[in-house]
Amino acid sequence: MKKALIPLALFLVIAGFLFAGLDLKPREVPSPLVGKAAPAFTLPVLHQPEKLFAPSEMKGKPWMLNVWASWCVACRDEHPLLVALAKQNVIPILGLNYKDQPLDAKRWLAQFGDPYLYSVMDTEGRVGIDYGVYGVPETYVIDGAGVIRFKHIGALTSDIVSGKILPLLKAMP
Amino acid sequence: MKRVFAALALALCLSALAQETPEEARLRTLQEKLRCLVCQNQTLADSPAGLADDLRRELREQMKTGRSDDEILNFMVARYGDFVLYEPPFKATTALLWVGPFVLLGLALVAMAMMARRRRNSIAEPELGAEERRLVVQALSPEEDRR
Numbered sequence: 001m002k003k004a005l006i007p008l009a010l011f012l013v014i015a016g017f018l019f020a021g022l023d024l025k026p027r028e029v030p031s032p033l034v035g036k037a038a039p040a041f042t043l044p045v046l047h048q049p050e051k052l053f054a055p056s057e058m059k060g061k062p063w064m065l066n067v068w069a070s071w072c073v074a075c076r077d078e079h080p081l082l083v084a085l086a087k088q089n090v091i092p093i094l095g096l097n098y099k100d101q102p103l104d105a106k107r108w109l110a111q112f113g114d115p116y117l118y119s120v121m122d123t124e125g126r127v128g129i130d131y132g133v134y135g136v137p138e139t140y141v142i143d144g145a146g147v148i149r150f151k152h153i154g155a156l157t158s159d160i161v162s163g164k165i166l167p168l169l170k171a172m173p
Numbered sequence: 174m175k176r177v178f179a180a181l182a183l184a185l186c187l188s189a190l191a192q193e194t195p196e197e198a199r200l201r202t203l204q205e206k207l208r209c210l211v212c213q214n215q216t217l218a219d220s221p222a223g224l225a226d227d228l229r230r231e232l233r234e235q236m237k238t239g240r241s242d243d244e245i246l247n248f249m250v251a252r253y254g255d256f257v258l259y260e261p262p263f264k265a266t267t268a269l270l271w272v273g274p275f276v277l278l279g280l281a282l283v284a285m286a287m288m289a290r291r292r293r294n295s296i297a298e299p300e301l302g303a304e305e306r307r308l309v310v311q312a313l314s315p316e317e318d319r320r
Contacts, residue, residue, distance in 0.1 A: 026213065029210065029253065029254055029256045030254060030256075031253075031254060032250070032251060032252070032253070032254040032255075033252070099223065124227070125223075125224070125227045126227075126231075128227075129227060129228065129231055129252060130252060131252070132252040132253045132254070134210035134211055134224055134253065135210070135211065
């Protein structure tokens with residue numbers, strides 16, 4: 001009787017592991033940057049290239065950094081959400097225009113709407129490396145002290161915005 | 174003619190190998206230690222992805238500024254996490270990964286030993302009853318005693 005249960009037990013253990021594996025997302029690598037200070041940078045603003053932007057300008061209030069590019073297809077999926085967030089004035093959104101051509105980027109924003117306070121140009125992807133960007137779009141929530149509190153890899157969904165980002169913002173002073 | 178070409182091609186390949194400078198060799202070893210996060214089962218050395226190009230550029234620049242291999246690898250880990258290392262470091266969170274296969278092997282060996290022992294016991298020589306013993310003794314004894 002006991003012996004007959006061994007294959008069943010093994011099956012249940014393996015099935016348990018496989019079932020848990022269904023929900024794992026190997027593409028979403030946990031970022032070591034969450035809980036650390038957002039890396040500093042100085043980059044030209046897309047629409048005013050003579051103006052330089054640095055994250056220190058945002059000190060004192062929470063803000064969102066959204067990595068996007070005109071060549072990025074998934075960015076189109078999440079874009080309406082960002083536009084809606086900007087309309088409701090939930091949080092200032094900064095765009096990191098990643099490895100893009102300024103003309104393409106401007107045309108893309110003109111076509112799909114511009115939710116960004118500024119978009120800054122990271123033409124060579126160097127700031128992207130400092131932020132550990134590997135799959136555009138990526139979104140960071142940075143608090144008033146300049147600490148990264150949340151990172152999302154891939155297109156934002158309304159579940160993530162209402163389930164993770166909004167509660168996080170509410171908990172911030 | 175074909176043979177001459179083949180020999181020439183081989184010579185070219187070999188000379189290309191021989192000409193790898195120490196810096197190139199160092200770059201190659203570093204690249205083989207790092208994972209490309211876009212195509213996750215490839216090392217940086219194997220990956221044609223755009224990000225891999227950028228990271229290779231970063232490696233070259235940092236090598237030029239005289240940073241050590243450990244400093245460069247730490248730079249990558251600080252940005253992309255332990256996952257960027259192709260060989261994961263031994264830590265509390267990765268202990269199962271490193272030790273797991275040996276634990277499974279150990280369990281399998283123990284199970285095998287137990288099964289072997291049980292089997293040996295189960296095929297132990299059967300005890301002979303008194304009547305059987307008498308028959309065996311009789312069958313084995315010399316011809317003249319049997320009468």
